[in-house]
Amino acid sequence: MNESNEHARWGWTDRYREEAAAFPEWIPGRVTLQHRNLYRVITGQGELTAQVSGKLRHLSAASWEFPAVGDFVMVDKADDREGYGTIHHILTRKSAFVRKAAGKTEGAQIVAANVDTVFLCMALTRDFNLKRLERYLAIAWDSGAVPVVILTKSDLCPERAAQTAAAERTAMGVDVVVSSGVSGDGCEEILQWIQPGKTVAFIGSSGVGKSTLINRLLGQERMETLPVDKDGKGRHSTTRRELVMLPGGGALIDTPGMREIGMECGDLSTTFADIEELALACRFNDCRHEQEPGCRVREAVGEGLLSEERLQNYKKLQQEVAYQGLNSRQIENEKIGRMFAEFGGIKNARDFVKGKNRP
Secondary structure (H helix, E strand, O other): OOOOHHHHOOOOOHHHHHHHOOOOOOEEEEEEEEEOOEEEEEEOOOEEEEEEOHHHHHHOOOHHHOOOOOOEEEEOOOOOOOOOEEEEEEOOOOOEEEEEOOOOOOOEEEEEEOOOEEEEEEEOOOOOOHHHHHHHHHHHHHHOOEEEEEEEOHHHOOOOHHHHHHHHHHOOOOOEEEOOOOOOOOHHHHHOOOOOOOEEEEEEOOOOOHHHHHHHHHOOOOOOOOOOOOOOOOOOOOOOOEEEEOOOOOEEEEOOOOOOOOOOOOOHHHHOHHHHHHHOOOOOOOOOOOOOOOOHHHHHHHOOOOOHHHHHHHHHHHHHHHOOOOOHHHHHHHHHHHHOHHHOOHHHHHHHHHHHHOO
């Protein structure tokens, strides 16, 4: 990628330039689109379609080691003349929004790479779900990008004050923007994060209005939109991840709606900072916040300072993260260990039961 101001707007910095200098035989570019095993890449001289080199494919043991939308890569040609190009190397990512692969597929899936700000979109209509928001926040904080919560479809929710307040309490320390792609509410505020040289990504479930909002920001009908089903469930209008430029500069990554968002990793300490702070005052360092004496977390629930629902979701996400990378047998053993932790293990639990059954 050349040194022009035009391409610096895409996020090309000295950090990437220095790393790319180690590969003088190749040309730097950025992945703007992925379609199965093919990638669209922009370089300083144009655009091209590229595939992964055999060596890179051989060295990549997991899906997250392959290129993703937003990656800076090294390719062997600058444009589409004379056929496909080849991606030989992925420059070190500064951030990556990672989720567990959808369905029964194992492993991690990179939703967007090298993002500065990730917009977590949730509609103020039937999509409103604080548990899902907590999950999004945990993944976003772990990604290395700065999360911003975007509450969409404000034009369809006149009484939105209570939901906005609930989202602000859940997303402690995170900016919350109330927006509408139809009326334009919140768009000026969102544009403050979209600056030349910066990359933002829009993440959310199907039908939350991401595409409508992005079209408003772009000033054109770039993204396809679809009406929401009668039951309020969203429909996939965006079917692939794509990086586009905004008129005033800055790169924007649109992503397909995610009906499920499994956690491959997550920063629970930041997302649930209130619970982690309360836990410091528990009598026992390994307190599980259940029935232990001197548990400050349980006391806070009783005092109305912390909701039982938030605490249970925190525990659920803790277990989900703890089980990552384990096979089914290991997960089962981990669950058994948790169930009988207060006895010091399943063997002690059996001895306890035998003792109680003795005449």
